[in-house]
Amino acid sequence: MESGLFLAEGNKLVASILPFFECELLIACPSWMAMQENLNVKELIAVEEEEVKKASLLKNPQEVIAVFVQPQHPFRKEALENELSLLLDGIQDPGNLGTIIRLADWFGIKNIVCSPDTVDVYNPKSVQASMGGIAKVQVFYESLPELLMELKHLPIYGAFLEGNDIYREKLSDKGIIVMGNEGNGIRPETEKEISNRLYIPNYPSPIESIESTESLNVAVAAAIICAEFRRQQIYSQ
Amino acid sequence: MESGLFLAEGNKLVASILPFFECELLIACPSWMAMQENLNVKELIAVEEEEVKKASLLKNPQEVIAVFVQPQHPFRKEALENELSLLLDGIQDPGNLGTIIRLADWFGIKNIVCSPDTVDVYNPKSVQASMGGIAKVQVFYESLPELLMELKHLPIYGAFLEGNDIYREKLSDKGIIVMGNEGNGIRPETEKEISNRLYIPNYPSPIESIESTESLNVAVAAAIICAEFRRQQIYSQ
Numbered sequence: 001m002e003s004g005l006f007l008a009e010g011n012k013l014v015a016s017i018l019p020f021f022e023c024e025l026l027i028a029c030p031s032w033m034a035m036q037e038n039l040n041v042k043e044l045i046a047v048e049e050e051e052v053k054k055a056s057l058l059k060n061p062q063e064v065i066a067v068f069v070q071p072q073h074p075f076r077k078e079a080l081e082n083e084l085s086l087l088l089d090g091i092q093d094p095g096n097l098g099t100i101i102r103l104a105d106w107f108g109i110k111n112i113v114c115s116p117d118t119v120d121v122y123n124p125k126s127v128q129a130s131m132g133g134i135a136k137v138q139v140f141y142e143s144l145p146e147l148l149m150e151l152k153h154l155p156i157y158g159a160f161l162e163g164n165d166i167y168r169e170k171l172s173d174k175g176i177i178v179m180g181n182e183g184n185g186i187r188p189e190t191e192k193e194i195s196n197r198l199y200i201p202n203y204p205s206p207i208e209s210i211e212s213t214e215s216l217n218v219a220v221a222a223a224i225i226c227a228e229f230r231r232q233q234i235y236s237q
Numbered sequence: 238m239e240s241g242l243f244l245a246e247g248n249k250l251v252a253s254i255l256p257f258f259e260c261e262l263l264i265a266c267p268s269w270m271a272m273q274e275n276l277n278v279k280e281l282i283a284v285e286e287e288e289v290k291k292a293s294l295l296k297n298p299q300e301v302i303a304v305f306v307q308p309q310h311p312f313r314k315e316a317l318e319n320e321l322s323l324l325l326d327g328i329q330d331p332g333n334l335g336t337i338i339r340l341a342d343w344f345g346i347k348n349i350v351c352s353p354d355t356v357d358v359y360n361p362k363s364v365q366a367s368m369g370g371i372a373k374v375q376v377f378y379e380s381l382p383e384l385l386m387e388l389k390h391l392p393i394y395g396a397f398l399e400g401n402d403i404y405r406e407k408l409s410d411k412g413i414i415v416m417g418n419e420g421n422g423i424r425p426e427t428e429k430e431i432s433n434r435l436y437i438p439n440y441p442s443p444i445e446s447i448e449s450t451e452s453l454n455v456a457v458a459a460a461i462i463c464a465e466f467r468r469q470q471i472y473s474q
Contacts, residue, residue, distance in 0.1 A: 095332060099454045106453050108440035131452065167468055203345035203467040215368065216343055217336045220460040223453070227461045230440040231404055 004070050006122035011062045013132060020135035021068040027052065028064035041066075057124055070122055075140040077150055079111055082174055084229055087144055088114045089190045090181035091218060097121060098129025099219040100179070105133035107226040112139045113147060115190075144178070148193035151176060156195045158186055159221050163197035166228050173233045179222050200224050241307050243359035248299045250369060257372035258305040264292060265301035278303075294361055307359055312377040314387055316348055319411055321466055324381055325351045326427045327418035328455060334358060335366025336456040337416070342370035344463040349376045350384060352427070381415070385430035388413060393432045395423055396458050400434035403465050410470045416459050437461050 005024060008014050011032055023041040030046050033039060053061045079085075086109055091097050097119050104112055119126060121139040130137075148156055155175035178194060180186035186194070200221060216224070242261060245251050248269055260278040267283050270276060290298045323346055328334050334356050341349055356363060358376040367374075385393055392412035415431060417423035423431070437458060453461070 099457060103453055103457050106437075106439045129454070131454075167472055200464065201467070201471060202343045203471070216340060216460070217366070217368075217456070219454070219457060220336060220340050223457040223460050224464045227437065227464070230438070234438065234440070235404055 005067050006070050006127060007057070007065065007067055007124045008127050009056060009058050009062065009065050009124070010128070011064055013128065014064045014066045016132035017068070017135045018066070021071065023066055023068050025067040026064065027055065027066070032063035058128075073138050073140070075113070075142055077147060079138075080113070080151060080154070080176065083111065084109055084172075084174060084226075085176055086112045086222065086226075087148070087176055087178045087190075088112060088118050089144055089178060089186050090115050090184070091118045091179070092182055094119045094123040094125035095129045096182065096217070096219045097123075098126040098131075098133070100222050101126070101130040101133040101137050101139065103133075103219065103223045103226060105130075105136045107230050109226065110137060112137055113144070114139060114141050115144050115187075116141050144187075145189040145193060148176070148178075148190065152193070156193055157198055157225070158191065158194040158196075159225060160185075160197045160199060161215075163199035165201055166198045166225065167201065169196070169198065171229045171232045173229075177222070177225055177229070179218050182218055198225065242304050243307050243364060244294070244302065244304055244361045245364050246293060246295050246299065246302050246361070247365070248301055250365065251301045251303045253369035254305070254372040255303070258308065260303055260305050262304040263301065264289065264303070269300035295365075310375050310377070312350070312379060314384060316375075317350070317388060317391070317413065320348065321346055321409075321411055321463075322413055323349045323459065323463075324385070324413055324415045324427075325349060325355050326381055326415060326423050327352050327421070328355045328416070329419055331356045331360040331362035332366045333419065333454070333456045334360075335363040335368075335370070337459050338363070338367040338370040338374050338376065340370075340456065340460045340463060342367075342373045344467050346463065347374060349374055350381070351376060351378050352381050352424075353378050381424075382426040382430060385413070385415075385427065389430070393430055394435055394462070395428065395431040395433075396462060397422075397434045397436060398452075400436035402438055403435045403462065404438065406433070406435065408466045408469045410466075414459070414462055414466070416455050419455055435462065 008017060015036060025043045026041040027045045027047055029049050029052065049063055052063055052065060055065055086104055101112065127134055155172045157175060158178040178186055178190060245254060252273060262280045263278040264282045264284055266286050286300060289300060289302060292302055323341055338349065358371065364371055392409045394412060395415040415423055415427060
């Protein structure tokens with residue numbers, strides 16, 4: 001929302017993010033409210049489930065809809081120095097963005113930087129798919145080529161069909177993982193800053209040609225890459 | 238569709254599945270048709286891009302919409318004997334199903350068996366998300382507990398927050414991987430047939446309690462699990 005607010009729905013999601021965001025408005029069934037330890041909200045409206053259904057954007061509405069204030073975190077590139085971070089170059093699908101935030105939370109990735117044309121993190125579908133990840137992972141919007149030029153001293157990874165087999169690479173425990181747009185991949189201006197090109201091996205045989213129609217969904221590729229970074233960090237030492 | 242037909246849209250998707258399915262109807266721009274080597278379709282309608290936009294279900298319609306015949310593959314449980322296969326227990330989101338079909342294709346998994354209440358593979362959103370995977374991966378609908386009882390001699394894997402660390406398990410190159418419903422996971426009747434409980438380690442520290450709100454999207458979890466099965470098969474020998 002332009003308003004600086006965002007919408008979240010669903011019993012589990014709202015309960016999980018309520019402690020982390022300022023809540024402007026909460027519309028819920030008394031049954032759901034009764035289960036919450038404290039409801040620190042500006043405006044609270046108790047309604048019947050039928051009323052929630054009418055206001056809901058979800059296919060299967062539940063007992064609560066909440067409006068939160070979008071937090072303002074100033075971006076500091078220093079925050080990326082000693083961590084593993086994700087950069088998203090033009091992700092268009094809000095479900096993909098939310099799913100990436102959710103897996104970043106799982107894999108202890110604290111910061112995601114998106115290109116300015118990436119879908120809004122506060123799109124209700126992104127919030128929904130993040131499953132509470134937006135409360136733990138900070139998402140910023142910055143120009144990626146400029147940022148990557150300032151982070152040249154870090155390894156900058158990207159996934160490509162003609163990259164190096166990720167399982168044969170010694171992956172760093174700090175650096176940047178760049179994921180590209182669903183249809184077009186990583187932009188040339190961003191790609192030229194990438195120092196380590198990774199390839200997720202398919203099965204049974206590696207892809208011969210990048211003409212292949214086969215590929216992986218961007219959130220799926222991000223997940224396999226993040227899992228391998230963490231596996232090496234935990235087990236290969 | 239009840240009709241035994243299904244819809245596919247998009248220049249790349251339709252081109253990639255056209256050789257594999259019987260096409261009842263193709264509505265496309267001459268520009269797209271000109272790029273196809275052969276158009277073996279029952280009915281062909283050339284229209285302008287504007288017309289495609291009017292008929293499209295997509296946010297960003299392209300130059301072609303096609304109606305295909307749903308193929309009828311009889312299910313044979315013998316097909317699962319010497320392979321790695323996926324079983325889906327009540328997946329509700331068509332995007333998740335399509336994404337799982339797409340990654341199954343990537344990882345050379347030829348068969349997916351879904352519980353009868355899993356979303357329809359021919360839902361336009363499933364077809365879209367599979368990105369052509371539906372032409373390579375066969376998807377069946379069967380009662381999972383009965384099927385698993387007949388496959389007891391195979392290792393039957395499932396992902397659980399209190400399972401064994403997948404990276405410390407010696408994974409089999411044949412067997413069944415069961416993935417559960419987005420909200421409720423694997424059904425008890427199905428779960429009791431599972432012989433190997435796997436856990437995808439999070440980072441930095443393994444989850445202490447299954448009460449944790451953290452989790453992974455089902456397609457993301459399936460991807461990390463399938464990637465690890467194939468990694469061990471390719472590299473750990």
